[in-house]
Amino acid sequence: MKAKYAIGIDVGGTNTKFGVVNRNGEILIQDRIKTNEKENVEGFIEVLAEKLQPMIDQFGGPEAFVGIGMGAPNANYYQGTIEYAANLKWKGIIPMADIMEEKFKIPTKLTNDANAAAVGEMQYGVAKGMKNFITITLGTGVGSGIIIDGNIVLGFNGFAGELGHVIVRNGGRLHKGTGLKGALESYASATGVRDTAIELLQSNPDIPSLLRSFTIDELTSETVFKCAEQGDKLANEVFEFTGKILGEALATFVLFSAPEAIVLFGGLTKAGDLIMKPTRQAMEENLLQVFKNQVKILYSTLNEADAAILGASALVW
Known part of the structure; x- marks a missing residue:
């Protein structure tokens, strides 16, 4: 089965927004959670999974997705980590891509939120x-x-x-x-x-x-x-x-x-x-x-x- 969809996740200082996107750049379903509601990243992932996992199941399970893309503050694309983000409760270096892949069984890429915006403009926006x-x-x-x-x-x-x-x-x-x-x-x-x-x-x-x-x-x-x-x-x-x-x-x-x-x-x-x-x-x-x-x-x-x-x-x- 060829992957038809991608998941986009934006980790902001207040809210984390996420949704299922098709190849035409259409958001088919989306939701949000409070980013800093839980004290640690494990709690954040559990809250995220409560809303994201049903979306994944609805659209055919992990094999239907080419990957999860995440934009986040202080994100390191090479390492898949969030490092010392001042506006997040999670301190130090967080191996976010590894945590996401283990939880959802979907390949995950991570980059700075502004870099993600640039890639979005090139793929879907005025810079296409x-x-x-x-x-x-x-x-x-x-x-x-x-x-x-x-x-x-x-x-x-x-x-x-x-x-x-x-x-x-x-x-x-x-x-x-x-x-x-x-x-x-x-x-x-x-x-x-x-x-x-x-x-x-x-x-x-x-x-x-x-x-x-x-x-x-x-x-x-x-x-x-x-x-x-x-x-x-x-x-x-x-x-x-x-x-x-x-x-x-x-x-x-x-x-x-x-x-x-x-x-x-x-x-x-x-x-x-x-x-x-x-x-x-x-x-x-x-x-x-x-x-x-x-x-x-x-x-x-x-x-x-x-x-x-x-x-x-x-x-x-």
């Missing part, structure tokens, strides 16, 4: 047919996946392509999770947008702004966006500043990999031209002539709710 592109996820953090000559860039230890942690402002804003100062994630993420808004409010006390009607706890990237949409000057400055930093960083990324396109994904892309206009401008201003007007900036066409599952499943086709 491209062999050189970069995906950047602009969410709570900044993730990235780099495709060069049709291959995901992994590096010698499997952890290459952490563009969100590239230093873009020496001695800049502290990243509480890593201790780095001035990393891209500290500025071009939803968290970074909020921090920029707070800084501008505090350093410009005499400038009126709709943002001042929110408490510090109420301020989010979404509230900044809504205020900017209404023409608020300070809120618009937040996106100008964020886009400038992101564009400068994208120019640097273009220089080392010469991508056909940069595919943006995640919540911040909903700000549209408010962030994209300054991003494009800053990128073009900081490119060598040979790269100017050569690199497309595209939005992901994958459904945000499904992208993580599709990306993970694409690892095993």
Whole structure:
């Protein structure tokens, strides 16, 4: 019996999403569980199995599946391990691929969640047919996946392509999770947008702004966006500043990999031209002539709710 299906699993800091995917990139059934509900990985696997095993049985058992693809934080593709993930309860090095194969009797591949997103874009999304592109996820953090000559860039230890942690402002804003100062994630993420808004409010006390009607706890990237949409000057400055930093960083990324396109994904892309206009401008201003007007900036066409599952499943086709 030829394998017809793949399983895609996205292990997030809050939820783990999983589903059965066919060769056309259609999710036939999906579900989710809380990632950190149990204290150890064994408990996590048991909770996962309660929902995933019936799916496997429904579609013909292990022999009907080409494999299980997993996207997870701090995942090592070469070793099939999750290593020292800061946002998971499971500490140390977790041999996740081995544990999954033993439990479900299906071959399992594991990679960084942002790498999985890049593979998903190449297999099913706006980058279908491209062999050189970069995906950047602009969410709570900044993730990235780099495709060069049709291959995901992994590096010698499997952890290459952490563009969100590239230093873009020496001695800049502290990243509480890593201790780095001035990393891209500290500025071009939803968290970074909020921090920029707070800084501008505090350093410009005499400038009126709709943002001042929110408490510090109420301020989010979404509230900044809504205020900017209404023409608020300070809120618009937040996106100008964020886009400038992101564009400068994208120019640097273009220089080392010469991508056909940069595919943006995640919540911040909903700000549209408010962030994209300054991003494009800053990128073009900081490119060598040979790269100017050569690199497309595209939005992901994958459904945000499904992208993580599709990306993970694409690892095993």
